[in-house]
Amino acid sequence: MKIPPVVRLLLWPLSVVYGVVVRLRVWMYARGVRKQRRLKTPVISVGNLTVGGTGKTPMVIWLAERFLAEGKRVGILSRGYRGDGKTSDEIELMRYRLNNRVLFGVGKNRYEQGRLLEEKGVDVFLVDDGYQHLQLARNANILLLDGSRKLKNEWLLPAGELREPISSSRRADLIVVTRKAEHFVLEAQDSLTHNIFYSQMQLLGFRDLGRPEEEKYLSEIGPGPFFAFCGIGNPEAFLEDLRWWHVPICGHKFFRDHHRYRQGDANQLEEAATKKGAVGFVTTEKDWMNLKALGKLAMPVFVAAVSLSVRSESEFSACLERKLNSTGVSI
Numbered sequence: 001m002k003i004p005p006v007v008r009l010l011l012w013p014l015s016v017v018y019g020v021v022v023r024l025r026v027w028m029y030a031r032g033v034r035k036q037r038r039l040k041t042p043v044i045s046v047g048n049l050t051v052g053g054t055g056k057t058p059m060v061i062w063l064a065e066r067f068l069a070e071g072k073r074v075g076i077l078s079r080g081y082r083g084d085g086k087t088s089d090e091i092e093l094m095r096y097r098l099n100n101r102v103l104f105g106v107g108k109n110r111y112e113q114g115r116l117l118e119e120k121g122v123d124v125f126l127v128d129d130g131y132q133h134l135q136l137a138r139n140a141n142i143l144l145l146d147g148s149r150k151l152k153n154e155w156l157l158p159a160g161e162l163r164e165p166i167s168s169s170r171r172a173d174l175i176v177v178t179r180k181a182e183h184f185v186l187e188a189q190d191s192l193t194h195n196i197f198y199s200q201m202q203l204l205g206f207r208d209l210g211r212p213e214e215e216k217y218l219s220e221i222g223p224g225p226f227f228a229f230c231g232i233g234n235p236e237a238f239l240e241d242l243r244w245w246h247v248p249i250c251g252h253k254f255f256r257d258h259h260r261y262r263q264g265d266a267n268q269l270e271e272a273a274t275k276k277g278a279v280g281f282v283t284t285e286k287d288w289m290n291l292k293a294l295g296k297l298a299m300p301v302f303v304a305a306v307s308l309s310v311r312s313e314s315e316f317s318a319c320l321e322r323k324l325n326s327t328g329v330s331i
Helices: 006-032 055-071 089-097 109-116 165-171 235-246 263-276 285-291 312-327
Strands: 043-048 074-078 103-106 122-126 140-146 174-178 194-209 209-214 226-228 247-253 280-284 302-311
Touching: 043 055, 055 074, 055 122, 055 140, 055 302, 074 109, 089 103, 103 109, 109 122, 109 165, 109 263, 122 263, 140 165, 140 312, 165 209, 174 312, 194 312, 209 226, 209 302, 226 235, 226 263, 235 247, 280 285, 285 302, 285 312
Parallel strands: 043 122, 043 140, 074 103, 074 122, 140 174, 174 194, 226 247, 226 280, 280 302
Antiparallel strands: 194 209, 194 302
């Protein structure tokens, strides 16, 4: 979301007010003026400081898979943003990737959803997009930051893309940096006190929209060129990934985050792709969840299946375990 400079200046006073409200809210929870509610089960929160995608959902999937491999019963708490109250594109993606092996609690009140799941038996809760959900106490706070974005000069909402000031990174117990991690510097005074880890998105393969059970290598979907489209929080990152994976792209079209595709969108995409000489489409797994209502498109649609890879995985796990133990819980 690129806001024109003139519009940013006009919105700046609102950002100042927003910043005061955000800081006051955090202060009230930190001082106990507003009380947090605590579940009996350990809670790990995954979130970020900005609007748009930083890889929160892949991170939750990555954590869930590791706890499941240890024989743990996992519950995922999510607001279900832009969903229908019971699910959303991100939740459906997690259900698919985790093969329905975890329990989901969906709703604004994640404490109440957690209490319901505790009755069914859960060893650990993962809170998707929970950094700003201060109402629920957590035993570990994982903050994701996009290493390709310079936040130092970024403004708060609505003039910018920051949900909170950069100084709010102090609440994080672990920081996971995504994208261009080798050049990343945390722009906060106490950056040396953080446990900072680095991650990257790995391409697993491509799923044909018509036959999603099969994953194909890039060499198997043809030489292209392809027309890319997506409706995610950070669409430029998707294009960057496609370039990194050497996917031949001849054009692209972006939609708003969580966009639900209609036949009119399909017609526009087909027209644009034909003009560019594309032989097919490429999109994201999250968009795949919003494409199911459409019929078959004139060109094949390939869904890029990805997974998060955290460097120094054993060190990350040990750091997370130490943090949990310091709060008096273990998983």
